[in-house]
Amino acid sequence: MCFYIFFQVKELESQIKEKDAEIKKLNKVIEQLEKQKREDSEVINACLNEDQRKAILNGTTKGRAWSDETYKKGLALRLSCGSSGYKILVELTGAPYPAIRSLQNRIKEIKFDPGVLLVVFMCLSVLVPFMPTLMLPCALVFDEMALKEGVQFDPSTGGFIGKVTLPGKKRWSSKTNSSPQLYQTLY
Numbered sequence: 001m002c003f004y005i006f007f008q009v010k011e012l013e014s015q016i017k018e019k020d021a022e023i024k025k026l027n028k029v030i031e032q033l034e035k036q037k038r039e040d041s042e043v044i045n046a047c048l049n050e051d052q053r054k055a056i057l058n059g060t061t062k063g064r065a066w067s068d069e070t071y072k073k074g075l076a077l078r079l080s081c082g083s084s085g086y087k088i089l090v091e092l093t094g095a096p097y098p099a100i101r102s103l104q105n106r107i108k109e110i111k112f113d114p115g116v117l118l119v120v121f122m123c124l125s126v127l128v129p130f131m132p133t134l135m136l137p138c139a140l141v142f143d144e145m146a147l148k149e150g151v152q153f154d155p156s157t158g159g160f161i162g163k164v165t166l167p168g169k170k171r172w173s174s175k176t177n178s179s180p181q182l183y184q185t186l187y
Contacts, residue, residue, distance in 0.1 A: 075103055
């Protein structure tokens with residue numbers, strides 16, 4: 001009987017050693033997984049904004065209030081890839097970004113008053129780092145430009161338009177009637 005108990009104790013001790021070794025292996029696996037999780041979290045935090053991470057956790061982007069930074073990233077992607085490329089990129093990566101319609105609605109909020117449009121230059125500053133050097137030369141285009149001298153009240157802005165608003169340029173005089181002289185004044 002005593003001999004039998006002795007063998008049982010030895011067998012249980014060997015099982016304990018095996019389980020201790022198994023526990024050590026599993027603890028190493030846990031440490032590696034926790035390290036990988038920290039590294040992955042750092043990468044995710046660097047690539048995604050807080051609102052994008054919340055969208056992943058919630059499982060939906062519907063009705064989400066996107067941050068300005070997410071809109072900037074989305075606009076940069078949309079401008080560099082086009083609509084189709086943007087949709088494919090969002091679909092393939094699974095990264096939550098605003099819908100194209102949301103980006104369009106956000107752009108509608110930009111107010112275009114006469115003069116130098118600083119908001120446009122800010123949008124371009126987001127886009128330019130992603131552009132190939134071949135695309136960097138640009139042109140300045142004037143739209144709805146009238147060559148008739150005068151000042152008019154604009155009810156949508158509540159202000160007067162028709163004055164030269166370019167920095168460092170003189171306003172034209174009331175004696176200037178011809179288009180070439182006005183053109184020279186503007187440039």
